[in-house]
Amino acid sequence: MEVRAGEAVAVIGANGAGKxxxxxxxxxxxxxxxxxxxxxxxxxGGLPAHAVAAxxxxxxxxxxxxxxxxxxxxNLLIGGQLNRPxxxxxxxxxxxxxxxxxxxxxxxxxxxxxxQQMAAIARGLMxxxxxxxxDEISLGLAPIVVRDIYxxxxxxxxxxxxxxxxxxxxxxxxxxxxxxxxxxxxRVALAGAAKDLTRETIAAAYFGV
Amino acid sequence: xxxxxxxxxxxxxxxxxxxxxAAGLSLIFGxxxxxxxxxxxxxxxxxxxxxxxxxxxxxxxxxxxLIVVPLMAxxxxxxxxxxxxxxxGEDLLPPLxxxxxxxxxxxxxxxxxxxxxxxxxxxxxxxxxxxxxFEGVYVGLLPLLQFAVxxxxxxxxQFVFYRTALGRAFRATAxxxxxxxxxxxxxxxxxxxxxxxxxxVVAIAGVFLAIRADFDPSIGPARLIFGFEAVIIGGLGSxxxxxxxxxxxxxxxxIGAHINPGWxxxxxxIAFLVILAVRPEGLFAKGRA
Amino acid sequence: xxxxVTFASRSSRAGMALCAVAFVALIAAPAWGGRDDLQLxxxxxxxxxxxxxxxxxxxxxxxxxxxxxxxxxxxxxxxxAFAILAGMPPxxxxxxxxxxxxxxxxxxxxxxxxxxxxxxxxxTWIVAEVFRLTASQVSVLGGGSGTSLPxxxxxxxxxxxxxxxxxEYWVALALVGAVLxxxxxxxxxxxxxxxxxxRDSELAATCNGxxxxxxxxxxxxxxxxxxxxxxAFIFLQRLRISPDAxxxxxxxxxxxxxxTVIGGIGRIEGPIVxxxxxxxxxxxxxxxxxxYLLMLGAVAIAVMLAAPKGIWGLVVEKLGWQIFPLERRVxxxxxxxxxxxxxx
Ligand SMILES: Nc1ncnc2c1ncn2[C@@H]1O[C@H](COP(=O)(O)OP(=O)(O)OP(=O)(O)O)[C@@H](O)[C@H]1O
Ligand SMILES: [Mg+2]
Numbered sequence: 001m002e003v004r005a006g007e008a009v010a011v012i013g014a015n016g017a018g019k020x021x022x023x024x025x026x027x028x029x030x031x032x033x034x035x036x037x038x039x040x041x042x043x044x045g046g047l048p049a050h051a052v053a054a055x056x057x058x059x060x061x062x063x064x065x066x067x068x069x070x071x072x073x074x075n076l077l078i079g080g081q082l083n084r085p086x087x088x089x090x091x092x093x094x095x096x097x098x099x100x101x102x103x104x105x106x107x108x109x110x111x112x113x114x115x116q117q118m119a120a121i122a123r124g125l126m127x128x129x130x131x132x133x134x135d136e137i138s139l140g141l142a143p144i145v146v147r148d149i150y151x152x153x154x155x156x157x158x159x160x161x162x163x164x165x166x167x168x169x170x171x172x173x174x175x176x177x178x179x180x181x182x183x184x185x186x187r188v189a190l191a192g193a194a195k196d197l198t199r200e201t202i203a204a205a206y207f208g209v
Numbered sequence: 210x211x212x213x214x215x216x217x218x219x220x221x222x223x224x225x226x227x228x229x230x231a232a233g234l235s236l237i238f239g240x241x242x243x244x245x246x247x248x249x250x251x252x253x254x255x256x257x258x259x260x261x262x263x264x265x266x267x268x269x270x271x272x273x274x275l276i277v278v279p280l281m282a283x284x285x286x287x288x289x290x291x292x293x294x295x296x297x298g299e300d301l302l303p304p305l306x307x308x309x310x311x312x313x314x315x316x317x318x319x320x321x322x323x324x325x326x327x328x329x330x331x332x333x334x335x336x337x338x339x340x341x342x343f344e345g346v347y348v349g350l351l352p353l354l355q356f357a358v359x360x361x362x363x364x365x366x367q368f369v370f371y372r373t374a375l376g377r378a379f380r381a382t383a384x385x386x387x388x389x390x391x392x393x394x395x396x397x398x399x400x401x402x403x404x405x406x407x408x409x410v411v412a413i414a415g416v417f418l419a420i421r422a423d424f425d426p427s428i429g430p431a432r433l434i435f436g437f438e439a440v441i442i443g444g445l446g447s448x449x450x451x452x453x454x455x456x457x458x459x460x461x462x463x464i465g466a467h468i469n470p471g472w473x474x475x476x477x478x479i480a481f482l483v484i485l486a487v488r489p490e491g492l493f494a495k496g497r498a
Numbered sequence: 499x500x501x502x503v504t505f506a507s508r509s510s511r512a513g514m515a516l517c518a519v520a521f522v523a524l525i526a527a528p529a530w531g532g533r534d535d536l537q538l539x540x541x542x543x544x545x546x547x548x549x550x551x552x553x554x555x556x557x558x559x560x561x562x563x564x565x566x567x568x569x570x571x572x573x574x575x576x577x578x579a580f581a582i583l584a585g586m587p588p589x590x591x592x593x594x595x596x597x598x599x600x601x602x603x604x605x606x607x608x609x610x611x612x613x614x615x616x617x618x619x620x621x622t623w624i625v626a627e628v629f630r631l632t633a634s635q636v637s638v639l640g641g642g643s644g645t646s647l648p649x650x651x652x653x654x655x656x657x658x659x660x661x662x663x664x665x666e667y668w669v670a671l672a673l674v675g676a677v678l679x680x681x682x683x684x685x686x687x688x689x690x691x692x693x694x695x696x697r698d699s700e701l702a703a704t705c706n707g708x709x710x711x712x713x714x715x716x717x718x719x720x721x722x723x724x725x726x727x728x729x730a731f732i733f734l735q736r737l738r739i740s741p742d743a744x745x746x747x748x749x750x751x752x753x754x755x756x757x758t759v760i761g762g763i764g765r766i767e768g769p770i771v772x773x774x775x776x777x778x779x780x781x782x783x784x785x786x787x788x789x790y791l792l793m794l795g796a797v798a799i800a801v802m803l804a805a806p807k808g809i810w811g812l813v814v815e816k817l818g819w820q821i822f823p824l825e826r827r828v829x830x831x832x833x834x835x836x837x838x839x840x841x842x
Contacts, residue, residue: 028390065385081374081377309755321787431627
């Protein structure tokens, strides 16, 4: 499995297929063999999460994981606390997600579900990562809210970062990416360009029929 | 009447010291859910460090803070990195047992080095200087200074916790260590910084304790208990609440001592237990803990 | 198929046989040991008993108390009070100390059970401090400096010193035997299953209809009464009492916790193994003053970090031994079907 610079890739699969496990392993939250994961030509599998983050990989965790006792803006500042150079800072984030700017002083728990997801993505961007990993952005959100968030993805990608989207909502994900991996029981069951995949081949890989 | 005003005033001033005992305790509990049983013994350790510094360098106790505070902070950082980080987790027994072990080690180590004799730091003329507040009510300059330092320490901690990047890192790590790691925060380092800050406060408290009263290697556990009582009386999650808790404890002890000298500490414990029975979330809690 | 549940296993049968032999040898100790031996053994029994009780509290019921000195001291003071003020025979006063202390533990539990986790731990300690400071206000028992048992009461136990030594030794052995038996029976009763469920997952236990709170309070009260009897005995043997000694957090809680953790928490055998280590350290380092306490603290920290299940935990893991038959085993046609359903 690979992700090229500036590319958007989707990882899909049924519940329990191992999608979150894959992202956590890349981010260093779960241990893996040092050479199992390489980033920019270097093995990073053995690094702890904070060191992986310092190299420019940000994970937007499943369920958003905002810091409840911090305000919206403080959440963003924690995201940016590594001071990596790049396009994202508070003002460019507030341009992308104006609602966060309006509510920057609120406790993060006071945001709606969609706004919380925006804040989680924004917090990931504040690190100015080279690779952004998003775990189930659409989880528990109304379709209209999901669409709203997905309309920001092109702007994010235009800044030149790579993106990995883990999704259950296959249709939504396929529209946003160039390539797709389908996981099944921890293994890649299908890989290909997003436009080449048909509903049938995906269903086959999804359920292993 | 002035009699009682004096009693309460003395209680409030001692309460400032208790608030300092409590602040370090509540800081690390807030950040990493660790109750440090050796907290009181570390206060006594700081007192002995100040004793050695004043005796060998011929400096005053207040100047010795310049040495003792960074030294204790370094001890805190190392202690957390080398030992305490390995005890953190769901189970509360490992940190409890390990800090209990540290407590016994510090007590017996100090006993071996310094014997059980009473010691005291001499601060010179400032110890006897008094200030007249109004007719019949005098307070010592030293207790007043110590109280002012306690207020400053709490205010500084409040500032660090809510207004700085370090405080943000503390709160984020307390909320979710795992997500904080994703933001590049090494929680082992963050926890060690919290312990360093806690022991810096411990150092200040230890030096003032040593100027105020006699100390020996065995008095640590009682200081831990005073600090703990102040935290609970004040209510979790609020530094100014902790400060107020220290004052309540100090006043309760002063009133007890005024009625019967043998009742000083007992009165503090009783006040604590009564508050626990009628208002277990503390007097000044932000919300239920 | 014929299925039944049993507690015994081969190692436990061998273990119980060995225990029986050891027990007989220990009963006969006055025949082979000198006065010092008897005293050392009595002291060890007391620590085995206290550590076993703490193990029951913390290792099984999840009640990490650092205030057991409250009941050790209370029991001791009750014995001294009834002996000195009412002339009661000290051995009878031991039983009374247990009953009264258990009764005192009822309202105390109402207070400390408002606290959870760490707060429970330190809350119990503060209760012990209240007891200590109250004891030092009781001037008929010597206030802060304490008092001694009158010689007449001691002589009334038995006319000769040697016989007194023997009787006291057997009382200690009976006490530790009773405590261990009580714990084994408790763990094999329906409360035992409840305790194991609580230990594994308090939430799941609550959901399965186990009254967690009631079970915990019961354990708290029983251990309080038993600790008080041990405390009463310890100070009967010492003949002198003072608040600082009777309510010492280091002697009756810190060392007891170290012993339990070093030996193996959550196992009956742990406190016995831990006590042997504690006394071995003390006897070998006796010349260095309180240095052995420093060592004890260091060993406890090292064990907690390196082998959190303690020495006996390692033995069980590597060799699969268990001496006390506590594990329920399902037997079908005489052969073991499922062995490790509930680990002790
Ligand atoms: N490569 C693998 N090999 C073995 N087990 C795996 C592998 N990947 C994941 N698992 C296990 O599968 C379980 C589910 O994994 P995970 O949470 O990653 O699934 P998911 O695809 O994110 O599911 P969901 O859609 O519910 O979020 C976990 O217990 C994990 O340990
Ligand atoms: Mg998942």
